[in-house]
Amino acid sequence: MSSISIPPTHPAVASLAPRAPLAIVNQPTLPPGPGQIQVHVTWTSSTPLDLHVADGGLLVKPEDYPFLMGGSYGGTVVAVGPPPSDGSQARNLQPGDQVFGFVPPGCGDPCFQTYINVSSFTASPLPPNLTLQEAVTVSANxxxxxxxxxxxxxxxxxxxxxxxxxxxxxxxxxxxxxxxxxxxxxxxxxxxxxxxxxxxxxxxxxxxxxxxxxxxxxxxxxxxxxxxxxxxxxxxxxxxxxxxxxxxxxxxxxxxxxxxxxxxxxxxxxxxxxxxxxxxxxxxxxxxxxxxxxxxxxxxxxxxxxxxxxxxxxxxFYHHDKDFRDHLQPEWVPAMLQQGIVHPNKQRVVEGQTLRERAQNALDILRDRGISGEKLVWRVADSDN
Ligand SMILES: NC(=O)c1ccc[n+]([C@@H]2O[C@H](COP(=O)([O-])OP(=O)(O)OC[C@H]3O[C@@H](n4cnc5c(N)ncnc54)[C@H](OP(=O)(O)O)[C@@H]3O)[C@@H](O)[C@H]2O)c1
The missing domain is CATH 3.40.50.720 (NAD(P)-binding Rossmann-like Domain)
Incomplete structure (x- = not known):
């Protein structure tokens, strides 16, 4: 079982305006809804989309600011919501399980925050041959x-x-x-x-x-x-x-x-x-x-x-395909990794004293086109509990 005590609020990385430095906003930690799990996020990865959003304001409307960021998570399930009401399958996930996944808009919270509620079909159980640091390179791409x-x-x-x-x-x-x-x-x-x-x-x-x-x-x-x-x-x-x-x-x-x-x-x-x-x-x-x-x-x-x-x-929009929604992240992705069919990208761990600093440093590397055959990964929560 997870020994994490869930705080009433938690920090999240946000873009305040195109090309403005990233900021931290405080978010209420709400219980997971139907078909959702709540995850304590310990690792994430940055993707060029973060740069498109932060510098280009891509697909962000003026009223969306402060715009919370992040599409991939790795962490520990801390709570499980009631069964799904959207026709997706209930998943056998329990507090304490280690999971990772990609969250499309509308399927849960942005991932650069220490607690997220996400649809359980976005979660891949962590296979025994992988760490969360490796796993967060995989899902979105x-x-x-x-x-x-x-x-x-x-x-x-x-x-x-x-x-x-x-x-x-x-x-x-x-x-x-x-x-x-x-x-x-x-x-x-x-x-x-x-x-x-x-x-x-x-x-x-x-x-x-x-x-x-x-x-x-x-x-x-x-x-x-x-x-x-x-x-x-x-x-x-x-x-x-x-x-x-x-x-x-x-x-x-x-x-x-x-x-x-x-x-x-x-x-x-x-x-x-x-x-x-x-x-x-x-x-x-x-x-x-x-x-x-x-x-x-x-x-x-x-x-x-x-x-x-x-x-x-x-x-x-991958989850508009029912086969993908129900099976791709919950079953196919972890099986491909466990069976060695797909190997995670090489990781470059982005350091920084704070959550904001790590997110900002990763963004700066993306802007400088400093990536070659590797994925930027970084800690979200400072510790695993
Ligand atoms: N719409 C979507 O659903 C979606 C999903 C995922 C990604 N994307 C987009 O796809 C793009 C790639 O994402 P990513 O995460 O895979 O990127 P990435 O790993 O950060 O890309 C870095 C790589 O790009 C290669 N590269 C740069 N310029 C190139 C060129 N002119 N020709 C060939 N290779 C070149 C470099 O290869 P070398 O090391 O060989 O130089 C480098 O390894 C981004 O723009 C991202 O936003 C879109």
């Missing part, structure tokens, strides 16, 4: 990969994957641009496990060995000027079919100039291009506010060949 595969690329993904299973498009090339990003690393592992045998990875050369070990069949370095020519030369000539050479592209970076522009040369009629929103028109820097585009059709007008199928991926 592994969920993103499943969402992108099913809703943006129309690729079959399922659980369990029986030995010998072959999806319909098993040998079709799938190009993952930004394969060393957190999402990209999970994408390579998931596609291999789901039976896709032709995963082409685009990442800095230093990551190629790792990516091959995880399942990439070919790797290209986006820093080389002729990377697009090299990718095109690698693809087999079309034989008889008028389908595209690369039917599936996942853009894990979604930068107008750095990734969309080169991809317009690769995508052809019929290529499905999944783009992890937002499209970044201008990256945030210390001197410059970022600019984003949420409509993939407007991101590069006139730049794509005819009938390229552009789809923006948004993990925030």
């Amino acid at each position: 592994l969920v993103t990969v499943f969402q992108a595969a099913r809703t943006s690329l129309d690729l079959e993904v399922k659980w369990p994957v029986e030995a010998g299973w072959q999806p319909h498009q098993a040998s079709a090339p799938i190009l993952i641009w930004g394969a060393a990003s957190s999402v990209g690393l999970y994408a390579v592992q998931v596609f291999r496990h789901q039976g896709y045998r032709n995963v082409i990875a685009v990442a800095s050369e230093k990551h190629h060995e790792t990516l091959r070990a995880l399942g990439a069949t070919a790797c290209f370095d986006y820093r080389q000027r002729d990377v697009v020519d090299k990718i095109l030369a690698h693809l087999p000539a079309k034989e008889g079919s008028d389908g595209p050479k690369v039917p599936y592209i996942l853009d894990c970076i979604a930068s107008r100039e750095e990734t969309l522009r080169p991809l317009t040369r690769i995508a052809e009629r019929g290529t499905r291009v999944g783009i992890l929103l937002p499209v970044i028109n201008v990256h945030a820097t210390r001197d410059r506010a970022p600019e984003y585009e949420m409509d993939v059709e407007k991101a590069f007008p006139g730049g794509w060949k005819e009938e390229v199928r552009l789809r923006g991926t948004r993990a925030n």
Whole structure:
């Protein structure tokens, strides 16, 4: 059983305005509602979305400030609410259980606070071979990969994957641009496990060995000027079919100039291009506010060949798929980790004297584009109890 005594109020990290320093606001600690669990949050991870929100005010209305932040949690269940009333399954979680998860808006509290109430379908029980520090690298971006595969690329993904299973498009090339990003690393592992045998990875050369070990069949370095020519030369000539050479592209970076522009040369009629929103028109820097585009059709007008199928991926809606809602985080994610099918990202622990400092330091690293093949993780509560 958990020995944590729950305080009446607790600290939460908030954005007060675009580009303002992060702040701490005090929140009431309310009991969990139907279908919710209450979690004492000890670890979280930062994601580029935090920067999009804090510096760009992405999807934040003026009346939403102070805007509480954070999408992923790792911690201990301290209370369990009444059974769900939204049709989701009751979960067998108890106070004292260690859990981690990704919380889309509307499914619970933002996670950069020491206590949260979240829908129990967002919780993955911590497998015995993992720490919470490792686990918080996983949920948001592994969920993103499943969402992108099913809703943006129309690729079959399922659980369990029986030995010998072959999806319909098993040998079709799938190009993952930004394969060393957190999402990209999970994408390579998931596609291999789901039976896709032709995963082409685009990442800095230093990551190629790792990516091959995880399942990439070919790797290209986006820093080389002729990377697009090299990718095109690698693809087999079309034989008889008028389908595209690369039917599936996942853009894990979604930068107008750095990734969309080169991809317009690769995508052809019929290529499905999944783009992890937002499209970044201008990256945030210390001197410059970022600019984003949420409509993939407007991101590069006139730049794509005819009938390229552009789809923006948004993990925030993954739970609209009932199969994902009921099974992805409660069952598939922990099983994939326990069975070693998916390995957590490398972690960089962000230090700081206070909760606010750690959140701010992580944000500054994201703004400086200081991440390569790793995930920023940090303590939320100062201690486990
Ligand atoms: N809409 C959604 O549901 C959703 C969900 C998750 C993420 N996202 C978005 O997806 C993006 C990636 O998120 P993340 O957490 O995976 O990012 P991340 O791990 O922080 O990305 C860092 C990586 O980006 C790679 N990179 C940077 N510029 C690149 C380029 N031009 N070409 C190829 N790789 C490049 C770097 O690779 P090297 O080390 O090889 O240089 C680095 O390892 C973010 O913009 C995020 O907001 C959206």
